[in-house]
Each structure stands twice: as C-alpha cells, then as structure tokens.
Amino acid sequence: MEVRQTRFPSIYRDNLETLQINIGYKCNQACSHCHVNAGPSRTEMMSNEIIKLIPRVIKAKNIKLLDITGGAPELHPKFKELVKEVRSNNVEVIDRCNLTILTEPGYENLAKFLADNTVQITASLPCYLQENVDNQRGKGVFEKSILALKNLNYYGYGKKDTGLILNLVYNPSSPQLPPSQQELEYKYKLELKNRYGIFFSNLFVLANMPINRYEKFLNQTGELKKYKKLLEDNHNSKNLSSVMCKTTLSVDWRGYLYDCDFNQQLGMKKKGSIKHLNDLLISQTSIKNSPISIGNHCFGCTAGAGSSCGGELN
16 A cells, blocks of 8 residues: 555654564454454454464564554464463563453453463453443443453452553544543543452553544544544644654564554555565564654544553653
C-alpha cells in the first residue's frame, strides 16, 4: 500500500526495544472498535517456522520485550511454547488479552500459566459498567471479563509485591478523545474494588484508530470526517518523541515488518531493505534513524495527551 499525502510530520526510529507480534487474527470476540477486524471466522495464523524465528531475532537484536497480540493470541497452538522459551531467556512478555478467553472451555488453566511465567497482561476493559462494555464488545462480555479479572487476582495479578502486572485498557465508546488517564484510573480502581473486589496495576487510555472495522462504523454513522478532523486538530507535537513506533517493530502473521500495528492493518510495510523477520535476523544494518511510514491515521497517536500501547504519552 502506498502512503497517501499527509500533514503528519516526518519521524525516525530510535533503538529497537520491543518486538510486537500479531500471532493471528482468530478471536473469540468481534468488537466494534477492533482495528484488526479480528473474529471467530478469521483463519490467519502465524506458522511454526515464523514462530521459531522470534526467539532467535530477540536474542540477536538484544530485544527487551516481546508484545504478543492478535486476535486472541492465546488461541494460537504455539502460544504457551513461545512464551516459555522467551521467558526462559529472561525477556519480558506482554500478553494482550481480551479477558473472556480465560473463561472459554479448554483455557481454564491459562491464568495460572501466565502467572507461573510472570507474563505481563494488558487487557481491554472499555468501562467498569456492564451496559457500556456489552454495547461495544458484545452481550455477556462484561460478566465474563469480571470473572476473568477475579481469577487473575486469585493468582496475584494486580496486587502489590507479587510482580504480576495487570494493566487495563480503556477505549472511548464514542468518537472522541479519551479523558485524563490519571483521573480515569482512579475512578476505575475505586469502582472495580467497591463493586467487585477487583484490583489491577495501571489503566491505559487509548484513542480509537479510524481504520478497518471502526472506520466503516464511523462512515456508516456519518462521524468519520468529523473524527479524523478532531484527531488532526488536537495533534500535540510533544508526543512525537514518545510514540511507540520509534522503539517498536510490528510483525504480522507472515513475518513481515511494519512500524506499528496500525500500519500493519493498513498494509504499510516498513521502508528500507529490512522487510521480514528473516532480514532482521541476517542483516547487520541498523534500523536506527530510518524513516517511519506515516499517514493521517498517525494523528490518532499524537492527539491530546497522546496514546500508544502503553497509554498516554505525556
């Protein structure tokens, strides 16, 4: 895919610290805001050959963090095997979990596995109210999410001095910028503790990216042009130094490289000669200072307080 004209400023890579892999698009949910278009009918899945490359690339490039996403990444048959191998090399692992997968038949021991391997969990919970969550993610999702969170708390996740990090992710249910991360985190912690006795580590607030399924939804409701303008009008140049694409490489299920997960979904492959995990493994060329592929969607990361896979940027 060619990069369309954009007013977004040019940005360049820093040192590579994180490898974010999309292990497959299959998911047990089909959320309205999903920029991946993931769902139960998707069949794309990372091959065993590509899976085997990942620990080798991590070691060769001295990568500090493996960020595993999907779909529901836990649905991949090699998910546990990959996690155990990477953790045995003392590399941090994040599982981007939709929570409800923990309640599915056959995955009853998943929470214990994640705890035993000290895997960080970043889980989507767009609200602490049932109606809002079910409207965005499907009927019954909230109840399953609460059960999953209680299960994670049972194994020590989200509690002090356990070393088990449980981060929640908030996405607005309407086309607007997310509120203050600090203020909303306080409200989430208060409400989840008082209502359900649930604890978690941090809340990340993310702006919904107007691409794929969410773009189609906004177009159908007549909000697309307005939302894109909102993101561009609220561009904050201070966020440019902290956007995730400066230190993260995104890898699709076929092993191809992108500057971020959003570029991956738009088909905007990484510029330069290093385009695949194989290239990254055998090439001695550094990708530091190489240009990052940009488009109008990038305003979704720099608008307002900014948002990335780790929440607000400032």
